[in-house]
Amino acid sequence: MLQSLRDKTSGLIAKIVLGALIFVFSFFGIESYFQGRNETWVAKVDKTEISPDQFREAFQNYRQNMMARSGGQLDPALLERPEIKRQVLDTLIDRQLLLAANEKLGIVVPDDRVRDLIRSIPQFQVDGKFDEASYIALLAGIRKTPVAFQEEQRQQLAANELPTLIGTIGIVTAKEIDAHIRLRDQTRDLRTLTLPKPAGEPKIEDAEVEAFYKSNTADYMTPEQVALEYVELKASDLKIDETPDDSVLRERYEQEKARYLTPEQRLASHILISAKGGDADAQKAALAKAQEIAKSAREGKDFAALAKQSSEDLGSKSQGGDLGWLEPGVTDAAFDAALFALKKGEISEPVLSAEGYHVIQLRDVRERKEKSFDEMKPELAKAYLETERESQFNKLAGNVVDVASNDSGSLEPAAKAAGVAVQKTPLFGRGGGPGIAANPNVIKAAFSESVLIESNNSDLIDLGPDHKAIVRLAEHKRSEPRPLEEVREEIRTRLVKQALAKQAREQADALLARLRKGETLEQLATELKLSVAEAKGTGRGAANVDSRIIAAAFKLPRPAEGKPEYGQVSLIEDAYALFAVDKVTDGDVAKVDDAGREAVRSQLQNLEAMASTREFIESLRKVAKIQVAEDRLQ
Structure with a gap:
């Protein structure tokens, strides 16, 4: 197909051959001197490296997806947890294992599938059709070439090849579909007796409070807190000459003339x-x-x-x-x-x-059209100012970092080099605080060994686009036990709650034991002056019965004729419910039409495919050499 773009290159293709001349010193008592290669990968699967850039891009995509799903309500700090980052990395490792398996098995994604995929992406379409100009412009906006983007899409398709093939292997039989329908649409006849919370409030002696405090002091500690001094750098604060000379702009225009050319x-x-x-x-x-x-x-x-x-x-x-x-x-x-x-x-x-x-x-x-210098002058001036600002900001940041590193006992020299004042945060804990203390990177630096323990100036911290900071410890308030008198009533309330919960559980256990010995729910209800609620034909998604009761009821075995199965479940606020399952009715297979059966078949096949793919990936992991640099998961 010709709807999409083939790989193309412009200019001269340079082939650079790098030669390394190695001198080996073999004199006795003198070691050979070599400059080792700095390893930067975050993971290595056999000989293939997963770079920090690949990980950062995957993690950023994951973070954006999670924030979008939560409607922006999710705390971004929760996504910075090490276990979350490791999950993202594991996904990249699994993907590389699948790509390597493709190569060994000779599975190749043809060009036409890549082209069709790209042409189907809505962002590259105008009026429902693939638009070349939109494609090029959008890729330029994210600083990717068509060749690099096409290769990304090829790898994405390739990573799905084996899972797709595995998914087609499993066969779901009519018998399995029937069994699933019978179980999915099963109903149960229930009777429920909801028990009230125990009456009264247990008396908690002071000695119990004191003993609990001694045994659980770790639960009543003040939070560890720090206050920081910091030097903040913003590119927007830099004063830049906003009237660049025409000669500078014209030189830039000539250098980038190809950008202003619209080919035929x-x-x-x-x-x-x-x-x-x-x-x-x-x-x-x-x-x-x-x-x-x-x-x-x-x-x-x-x-x-x-x-x-x-x-x-x-x-x-x-x-x-x-x-x-x-x-x-x-x-x-x-x-x-x-x-x-x-x-x-x-x-x-x-x-x-x-x-x-x-x-x-x-x-x-x-x-073919070419935009003149006069047409492009405003855009050239804007780009020049942005470049100059970025260049000066990078130079300033580099200089400030050097000064802060050379004098790690104070931020005053760094602030002087930056032309700003040293600022200070209020005390805050590991959950962050106001201002820059809300930034996860600042929190991480504040509680790092270098800043917190060794009292050094931090490295340059990224706060956002062209926005950096360097911090140092100003005050450290260690975690310490809160006084007993301060937490006495808090502990007493906790012990009362525990005692009531214990009473409620013991009461429910005793009543359940009586049911299983032959008494009925109705007998217990009469004794307790309560009533029994009936719910015949209750399905798994019934709205008229507490979901916790339904979940517990569907875990019980089928009752024998005339012999209910009894159970109990805890509800909110230490309440309990006793329930009886009197009858189980399987779903009626005959009521499900062909479309419904096909939906079940597809669901079961997808579940089987997921499980089989997971097993396949686990088998690949067992034979692959996988290395992870946990300290580089930034």
Whole structure:
């Protein structure tokens, strides 16, 4: 298919051969001197490294997805926990294991699937059709080349290949579908007796409070807190010359002239006739068919109708062969040459590519355009100021870091170098505080060994785009036990709650034992002056019965005829409920139509596929050499 972009390069392709000359010193008592390579990977799967950039991008995507799902209500600090970061890394490791397995098994994702995937992404479409300009512009906005983006999409597809294949292996039988329906739609006849909380309040002696305090002092500690001094750097505070000289802008314009050039574009349609089989006879048949189609188009037959009737490019067939606006170098070389040799309205002879024979129609032409210096001057000035600000900010930050490192006992020299004042936070704990103390990176630095224990200036901390800080410890308030008198009533309340909970549980246990010895719920209800609630035909999702009772009831075995199965469950506020399961009725398979059975089959197959894929990945993990650098999970 020609709807998407092929890999392209511009300029000279440089092949740089790096040679290493190694001198080995073998004198007795003198070690050889080598400059070791600094390892930066966060994980290594056999010989393939997962870089910090790959991890950061995956973690950022995960964080954005979680925040979007929670509607922005999730505390971002919760996502910074080590176990969360390790889960994200494990996903990358699993993906690499699958990609390596693909390579060993010879599984390859064809180019046309990658192209179709890219063309289907809504962000790259205008009026429902893939738009080349939007594609290039959006990739430029996230600083990715088409080649790099295509490779990412290829890997994403490749990582799903084996799980998809594994999912097609499992067979769900009609018997399994019936069993699932019977269990899913099962109902139970229930009777419930809700017990009130125990009356009265247990008396807690002072000695009990004191003994509990001594045994659980760790529960009554003041939080550890710190206050920080900090130097804050903001690029927005820098004073930049906002009237750059025209000569500077013109030089920049000449250097980046290619950016302001819109190449010639051609609006094309095509009809693809593939040479199935690949032998000489298939090639001849495909060529003859393509020639006949080209002849019909030249004789006036509607090209779009011919495409819908005969094209074998599924991606463009329904659009009458429309490929949209194409630039030079976007498509296959032979297709490209033929397209840009046509005049508006012309139909090409059949053009051979790896996909088959193409008949091309040139529908319109957009001439090559170049924006002048005067047109681009405002944009050039804006870009220049941004670059200058970034350059000066980076230079300033580097200088401040050097000063802070050389004099780690104070922030005053660093503040002087930055031209700002040293600021101070209020005391805050490991959960953060106001201002910069709310930033996870600041919290992490504040409680790091270097800052908290060794009283050093921190490294440069990232607070956001062009926003940095360096911190040092100003005050440290250690965690210590709160006085007994301060927490006495808190402990007493806790002990009362525990005693009431114990009484409620003992009461429920005793009553359940009586039920299992032969008494009935009704007898207990009469004794306790309570009533029994009936709920016949209760399903798993019933709304008229407490979900905790339903969950517990569906765990009990089927009752024998005339012999209920009894259970108990704790409710809110230390209340308990006793319940009886009198009858179990399986779901009626006959009431589920073909569509419902197919939905069950798909669900069971998906569950089986997930379990099988997990087992397969675990088997890959057992034979792979996996290394993780926990300290680099930033």
